[in-house]
Amino acid sequence: MTKKIGLLGLQGCLEPHAAKFAACGAETAKVLEPGQLSGLDALVIPGGESSTMLRAASSEMWQALVLFAAHKSVWGVCAGSILMAREVRNPQQRSLGLLDMVIERNAYGAQNESFAAELAVAIEPAHRATYLFIRAPRIIETGDAQVMAEHKGIPVMVRNGRHLATTFHPELTEDLAIHRWFLANCASD
Amino acid sequence: MTEERRQLNVGLARQLCNGVIMDVTNVEEAKIAEEAGACAVMALERVPSDIRKEGGVARMSDPEMITRIKEAVSIPVMAKCRIGHFAEAQVLQALGIDFIDESEVLTPADDDNHVDKTLFDAPFVCGATNLGEALRRISEGACLIRTKGEAGTGNVVEGVRHMRTIVQEIKKLTQMDSAELYAAAKNLQAPLHLVQYVAEHGKLPVPNFAAGGVATPADASLLRQIGAESVFVGSGIFRSSDPPGFARAIVEATIYYNDPAKVMEASRNLGEAMPSLTMESIPAAERLAGRGW
Numbered sequence: 001m002t003k004k005i006g007l008l009g010l011q012g013c014l015e016p017h018a019a020k021f022a023a024c025g026a027e028t029a030k031v032l033e034p035g036q037l038s039g040l041d042a043l044v045i046p047g048g049e050s051s052t053m054l055r056a057a058s059s060e061m062w063q064a065l066v067l068f069a070a071h072k073s074v075w076g077v078c079a080g081s082i083l084m085a086r087e088v089r090n091p092q093q094r095s096l097g098l099l100d101m102v103i104e105r106n107a108y109g110a111q112n113e114s115f116a117a118e119l120a121v122a123i124e125p126a127h128r129a130t131y132l133f134i135r136a137p138r139i140i141e142t143g144d145a146q147v148m149a150e151h152k153g154i155p156v157m158v159r160n161g162r163h164l165a166t167t168f169h170p171e172l173t174e175d176l177a178i179h180r181w182f183l184a185n186c187a188s189d
Numbered sequence: 190m191t192e193e194r195r196q197l198n199v200g201l202a203r204q205l206c207n208g209v210i211m212d213v214t215n216v217e218e219a220k221i222a223e224e225a226g227a228c229a230v231m232a233l234e235r236v237p238s239d240i241r242k243e244g245g246v247a248r249m250s251d252p253e254m255i256t257r258i259k260e261a262v263s264i265p266v267m268a269k270c271r272i273g274h275f276a277e278a279q280v281l282q283a284l285g286i287d288f289i290d291e292s293e294v295l296t297p298a299d300d301d302n303h304v305d306k307t308l309f310d311a312p313f314v315c316g317a318t319n320l321g322e323a324l325r326r327i328s329e330g331a332c333l334i335r336t337k338g339e340a341g342t343g344n345v346v347e348g349v350r351h352m353r354t355i356v357q358e359i360k361k362l363t364q365m366d367s368a369e370l371y372a373a374a375k376n377l378q379a380p381l382h383l384v385q386y387v388a389e390h391g392k393l394p395v396p397n398f399a400a401g402g403v404a405t406p407a408d409a410s411l412l413r414q415i416g417a418e419s420v421f422v423g424s425g426i427f428r429s430s431d432p433p434g435f436a437r438a439i440v441e442a443t444i445y446y447n448d449p450a451k452v453m454e455a456s457r458n459l460g461e462a463m464p465s466l467t468m469e470s471i472p473a474a475e476r477l478a479g480r481g482w
Contacts, residue, residue, distance in 0.1 A: 010444060011228055013203040032445060047204045048228060049264050055226035056444055078204070091263060105263055111287040111312065114197045134200045135265065135287070172200045 003183055006031040006040040008065075010056040012048020012079060016171035020179040034064030042073040042186035045080030047134070047169055050105065053083060054094055062096075069098050073162040073186035081158075081165035082137050089140070099160045100143035103167075107138030119168070121157060121178065122148045129175040131168040139167060162187045190307050190330055198312030201265070201287070202333035202396045205229055205419055209409070209440045210398075212236050212423040215254070216261040218432070225436030229265040229288070231421070232258040237294045237341030238424035238463060241475070247295040249277040252284050259285075267314070272481050273299025275308075282311040288333070289313045291326075293480035294340045294423070303481060306330025316400065318351045318478055320358035320387070324379035325482070327395055334393055336417070337478040338401010341424050343465030345408040347478055348401040349415065355397065356416040362388040401478070404429070404462040406442030406455040413446035430460035 005021050007014045009030040018028040031037055043065075045053070057065070068074070076084035076099075085095045085103040093105075108114070114134045121127040139155040149157035149166075157166045157178075162185075170178040190198070208228030213219040214236060222230050234250040235243065249270050259266045265287035270277035272291055277298070281289045291304050293316050306313040307330035316337035317323035323334045336355070338348030362373060365388060374384040386394050399417030403409055404425040412420055420443050429435040438455040445451035473479070 009207060011206075011208045011226075013206055015206070016203060032448075048206070048208065049204070051223060051263055052208055052226045052228045052440075055224070056440065110259070110285050111198070111201055111265065112282075112285050112310065114201065116193045116197065132197055132200050134197055134204060169200060172196065172203065 002027055003041040003186070004029060004039060005183070005186075006037060006043040008043060008045045008053070008080070010061075011052040012046040013169075013171060014046055017044055017046055017077075017179075020171055020176060021183070023176055024180050024183050026183050034060050037064055037068045040068075040072065041188065042075065042182070043068060045074060045076040045083050046171075047078035047080065050079040050082040050088075051093065053079060065096060069096065069163065072188045073164070073182070074098055075164040075166070075182050075186075077166055077171065078134065078136060078169060081139075081167050084163065084165050086143070098163045099158060099165050100145045101139050101155070101158055101160075101165070102141035103137045103139050105137050106135055107140075108133065108136050111135055117151050117168075119149045119151060119156065123177065123181045127177045129177065130173065131170060131175075132172050133168045136167045139165075162189075190309060194310050195330075195332065198332040199395050201312055202314070205265070205333075205398075206396055207444060208419045209436075209443050210267065210419065210421045211426055211436060212421075213258065214427070216257050218427055219258045219262050221433050222426070222436055223262045223264055225433055226440040227264060227436065228419070229267055230258065230262060231267045231269065231290060231423075233269055236424040236427060237477070238343070238428050239341075240294060241341040247271075249274070249280065249295070252280060255281075255284060255286065269295050270304070271295040272297040273302050273304060275304045278304050278309060278311075278313075282309055286311060291315050291331075293337055293477045297480050303329055314398075316478075316481065317355065319354045320362075321377035321379045322482065323355055323393060323397075324377065324383040324387070327383055327393065328380045332395050333398065334395055335398040335400040335421055338399070338403070339468065339471070340401050340477050342402050342468070342471070343404035343425060343463040344468060345402045345404065345411065346468060348399050348403065348412060351401070351478070352399055352412060352415050352417055359387055359391060359393070363391045403439070404465065406438045406452055406459070409439050409442045410446040410452045413443060419443070424463050428463035434459055435462070
């Protein structure tokens, strides 16, 4: 059956994710209201500005996200990974605590420090591709979370049970592997 | 700008989608903007309505003032250089700014040439009034397009005109067969490969935002509904009677632009919008949208 992936629409980069999932044969739907989470197989919290998304999320939406994540997979990209962390630094801010990691905002610097890097991604089959890091956050501690890719010894793709975080942007380059992996591995219980 | 840098820069522009970029003139305003949910701020010394009122030559802002704003917020910071003033752009790049706006709001420095943005690593946003202009800026290296509108007027009519024009011209290209695109490129005065890209994809190769004259939550909703992926707000926030209230309300209306009940709530009891001008009251020579080509 065709999977349906929600894209949290509070701010940020939605359209390229929709195109990637469509290319993988999945449907997507923009999520702005708690009710729009029902019937989804998984949710992507896209890149953008985490502070903007925090302020745009109503308390009802926040609760609905926590409830959704208790049973279904969530993938946070860049700003989305910040929202998923257990703890956020620089500045400290609220987060959903879906992944056992501490993350630091803007840790690589401003846009002139943004970069592309080839990563070895621990998915089956083993995968290498070049990905974009844009004003990326840095994962500075992982507890129980499993590191799936590193850049210069720093985790950049982390999995904790059904949830996934990438501090880079698989939606912005040609490669479909991570979207395909997420579709195959997003789970509910 | 290498191809990799271009991808990173257009990528940053895509992260700014579904958001509001606010003009701020000091640290306090920058913090109000961030607190209200702005996805970026534009640091400048005078908002467009003040530039319009005070007259004189409007230039790039003091790097010290831009640096203080960069240090005060966690969101991306943009700053403006004059059209064609590549030395100002070099200064802004040296400052490590996240985005440079080559802006008609400042007094143009070169009547003939825009900045060759392909020579820079920093991303540029440029204004456009129609598709040809947008594609010329993209061919020069712009990574983000915004409408010009008529800045500092609190009058959305020009922004709407520019967005409508760009969207209509894109639609027309998608209806043409391949032979017609050569003449279309000639008529648009735009590079053929970009015209072919737009015809094939039905959109620009970079995001398309709205700017110019946004004064209310409903203005933001209107521009989103006719095709803007994000909204720049200049004087509309900090020349209103309640800047934090207007900032929050315009962010709300930008996110929920398709939900009239939400836009209604955002509009309720907001207070006075910025002082405004009709287009008829502005002599042709004082209109900013005609600057650049």
